[in-house]
Every structure is written in C-alpha cells, then in structure tokens.
Amino acid sequence: MSNQKIKIMKTKLLLLLLCLVISVPAFSQNEKDHTTLEEVQVSPPEFTGIEGATRFLNGENANVSLLSQYMLNHVTYPEIDIESIREGKEIIRFTVHPDGSLTDFVVVNSVSPSIDQEVINAIKTTEGMWKPGYNNETIVPMEKEFSIVFKIPGTRSLQSLAASRYKRGSKLLLIKENPKRALRHFEQGLVYVPADKPMLLLHGVCLYELGDKEQACQDWNRIKALGGIEAEGWLENFCEMKGYAEMTEIISK
Structure with a gap:
C-alpha cells in the first residue's frame, strides 16, 4: 500500500x-470517603480544616471540611495571569503522611508556572489539618489529588x-x-x-x-x-x- x-x-x-x-471533561474534585480493593479497606486522607488535627484523629469520623472551599479562601489569581488571560484547570498531586506533613508535590496539569506555585503554596498551609490515610488498620502515606479551575469572568x-x-x-x-x-x-x-x-x-x-x-x-x-x-x-x-x-x-x- x-x-x-x-x-x-x-x-x-x-x-x-x-x-x-x-469526551469526559472533569471539573470537580473527587471526594469519595473510601474505596475497597480486594477486600482491603482503604481510606484516603481527609482534609479537616483544623490546625493540629493530625495529632488526635485516629480513624474515628471527623467533621470533614471541603478542601476546595479552603483553597478558594487561600488562593489568589495571580495578576500576571489575569492580564495574560491564562485560564484552565490546575491539578496538583501530593502525598499526605501519617503525621500530617505534605510532600512530593507534582503538577499534573499546569495553567502557568505562577499558578502552579500559588496553588502549591496554599496546599502547604494545610499541613497538620489532615486525617491520615489508612490501609486496613495501618496508617500509611497516601497520595491526594486536588484540582481548581482558574476562570476570568466574562470570557x-x-x-x-x-x-x-x-x-x-x-x-x-x-x-x-x-x-x-x-x-x-x-x-x-x-x-x-x-x-x-x-x-x-x-x-x-x-x-x-x-x-x-x-x-x-x-x-x-x-x-x-x-x-x-x-x-x-x-x-x-x-x-x-x-x-x-x-x-x-x-x-x-
């Protein structure tokens, strides 16, 4: 041929x-409480919005606040991106450790370098506000993914x-x-x-x-x-x- x-x-x-x-565009954060895999109970980290929460949360039900609402109050749309009309969906992946510390930040989807840093800096302020992830009854480090849409009104x-x-x-x-x-x-x-x-x-x-x-x-x-x-x-x-x-x-x- x-x-x-x-x-x-x-x-x-x-x-x-x-x-x-x-086509399946996704614009909302996945907030599932848990998932079951081969009869192993896996509970992902949960954001509580409470400083020092990691010290006393031990698997009992927590009053979970939406991370998205917290981030809306702590993220500022960089002026340079507004002026350049940079819009899109920012996705950041990170690891929540048993002590509530956060590491291994990865930009999964970048709107701009300045927005990358803005969102990562805001997520870092949530250290110690997490109910750790569990694998059965063992507290383990676990990845969490957060997404936020940057959109200029009127566009x-x-x-x-x-x-x-x-x-x-x-x-x-x-x-x-x-x-x-x-x-x-x-x-x-x-x-x-x-x-x-x-x-x-x-x-x-x-x-x-x-x-x-x-x-x-x-x-x-x-x-x-x-x-x-x-x-x-x-x-x-x-x-x-x-x-x-x-x-x-x-x-x-």
Whole structure:
C-alpha cells in the first residue's frame, strides 16, 4: 500500500475512532470517603480544616471540611495571569503522611508556572489539618489529588476554548499533516479540559509522530485509566506499535 493511501486511511480511521470516543471533561474534585480493593479497606486522607488535627484523629469520623472551599479562601489569581488571560484547570498531586506533613508535590496539569506555585503554596498551609490515610488498620502515606479551575469572568467557557483548540489541532494533524503545530493546540486544549479523551488521543498521536513514543503512551494509558468501552479495545496495543502502518492496521481490525 502506498504512503498516500496509508495517510488517507489513517485520517479516515482516526476520524471514525473519534466518533466512537466519548469526551469526559472533569471539573470537580473527587471526594469519595473510601474505596475497597480486594477486600482491603482503604481510606484516603481527609482534609479537616483544623490546625493540629493530625495529632488526635485516629480513624474515628471527623467533621470533614471541603478542601476546595479552603483553597478558594487561600488562593489568589495571580495578576500576571489575569492580564495574560491564562485560564484552565490546575491539578496538583501530593502525598499526605501519617503525621500530617505534605510532600512530593507534582503538577499534573499546569495553567502557568505562577499558578502552579500559588496553588502549591496554599496546599502547604494545610499541613497538620489532615486525617491520615489508612490501609486496613495501618496508617500509611497516601497520595491526594486536588484540582481548581482558574476562570476570568466574562470570557468564553473552558469547554468552548478547548473545542476551538481541538478543531484547529485536528485540521493541522489530519489534513495539513503537521503534528508539530497541531501538538501546540492540543497541549493548550488539555490545559482547559485535562480529562478529555479525544484530545488526549490526538495529543498522543502527535507525540508519536514526532518520535516521543513514551509520552504518547502516557496519554493513551491515561485514556484507559479514565475508562470507557472504547478505551479497552482500541488502545490495548498502541504502545507496542512500530509505526503508523501498524496503528492503522490495528484500528481497521
């Protein structure tokens, strides 16, 4: 099969795949009290809003305050970002230790460096205000993820901004065959809607085209982690592919 035919098939099949993928933007913090895994009771850390709470919380029910409300009162939208109209969903992951200390801050989704630091600094002020995480009856260090949306009143919705970036990126990738330029649009789109599966899919395709297979696989594995029928069958073997010919062959089966 000629390269041109492969490219045409790639475009058609990817467009077909996109029709099957359900976009799932997530804009709320997961506040589940616990989850059960293989009969092991796991209780994640809980924010209490009480200074020194870690000293006396020992697994009994706590009067849990929403971390989101605390953060709204302690996070300031940096002026430099307001002036530059930088908007999006900031996601920070960190570890809550048995003594209530917080470490290992990781920026999962960045709106800007100044917003990264603003949110991390605010989270650090919650040290000692946490009910530790439990694995059965053992207190253990456990990761927690926090997200907050930065949005300037009067501007377009983040979903609308993401849709515009997705449309431009798709045209550049699938029609203009310019993954480098397309990647910039998908990157910005993911700032607005970091859990959007079609965006993650084509962001990964751009990376794959540009030779960054490891990062591409991270995007596709993220889609699998988000779940959905389409994630299981379509993405199972992508990270073992050698090139686009294999990708189109897998999709066409």
